[in-house]
Amino acid sequence: EVQLLESGGGLVQPGGSLRLSCAASGFTFNSYAMNWVRQAPGKGLEWVSGISGGGGSTYYADSVKGRFTISRDNSKDTLYLQVNSLRAEDTAVYYCAKGKTGTTYYFEYWGQGALVTVSS
Amino acid sequence: EIVLTQSPATLSLSPGERATLSCRASQSVSSFLAWYQQKPGQAPRLLIYDASNRATGIPARFSGSGSGTDFTLTISSLEPEDFAVYYCQQRSVWPPTFGGGTMVEIK
Numbered sequence: 001e002v003q004l005l006e007s008g009g010g011l012v013q014p015g016g017s018l019r020l021s022c023a024a025s026g027f028t029f030n031s032y033a034m035n036w037v038r039q040a041p042g043k044g045l046e047w048v049s050g051i052s053g054g055g056g057s058t059y060y061a062d063s064v065k066g067r068f069t070i071s072r073d074n075s076k077d078t079l080y081l082q083v084n085s086l087r088a089e090d091t092a093v094y095y096c097a098k099g100k101t102g103t104t105y106y107f108e109y110w111g112q113g114a115l116v117t118v119s120s
Numbered sequence: 121e122i123v124l125t126q127s128p129a130t131l132s133l134s135p136g137e138r139a140t141l142s143c144r145a146s147q148s149v150s151s152f153l154a155w156y157q158q159k160p161g162q163a164p165r166l167l168i169y170d171a172s173n174r175a176t177g178i179p180a181r182f183s184g185s186g187s188g189t190d191f192t193l194t195i196s197s198l199e200p201e202d203f204a205v206y207y208c209q210q211r212s213v214w215p216p217t218f219g220g221g222t223m224v225e226i227k
Binding site: 044046054060062107110111 | 154156162163164165166171175204207209211214215216217218220221
């Protein structure tokens with residue numbers, strides 16, 4: 001059974017930083033692209049970032065480019081998102097999502113989400 | 121960036137009725153469109169990919185159709201657990217984008 005478990009969310013002041021983690025199990029982690037998708041309170045879904053299975057290719061939405069960094073440790077089956085220079089508009093639940101076989105950008109399985117709240 | 125417009129915003133139906141949800145793209149996405157279901161407090165769940173293929177474990181009452189710019193998700197007979205928000209998403213043109221969602225509520 002595929003499981004994705006996010007951690008690392010919390011309350012942070014504007015300009016602050018956090019590192020989100022997503023522990024994966026139930027599949028061959030290094031064979032699949034992974035993504036982060038966020039959802040602001042009461043709003044829709046927004047793709048944030050993606051990474052290839054080997055970690056050599058990374059992709060970012062314009063809204064986070066230069067502030068967020070996606071990475072993965074395939075020896076630990078874990079995905080990360082380093083979020084810096086946080087703004088109020090980054091407040092959201094951040095989901096990690098496994099790419100479907102053969103493509104990065106269909107989100108086949110999702111974690112339960114980690115809430116990031118940016119507020120002073 | 122491709123904009124996906126979903127309609128209606130809210131659909132009020134009774135269990136057993138047929139639900140028809142629409143997603144329109146601002147330019148052609150070929151068949152590279154997915155549908156997701158999200159219930160309150162839960163993560164989204166992939167229902168349909170490549171416009172018409174059901175994901176693993178998705179009941180046959182869910183079906184998708186369309187290509188180019190116009191797509192439809194049909195739920196043939198609503199079950200109580202189907203009342204939720206539904207999102208379409210395209211992967212044809214980077215970046216991947218989502219529609220604003222359609223809420224299917226109990227009438």
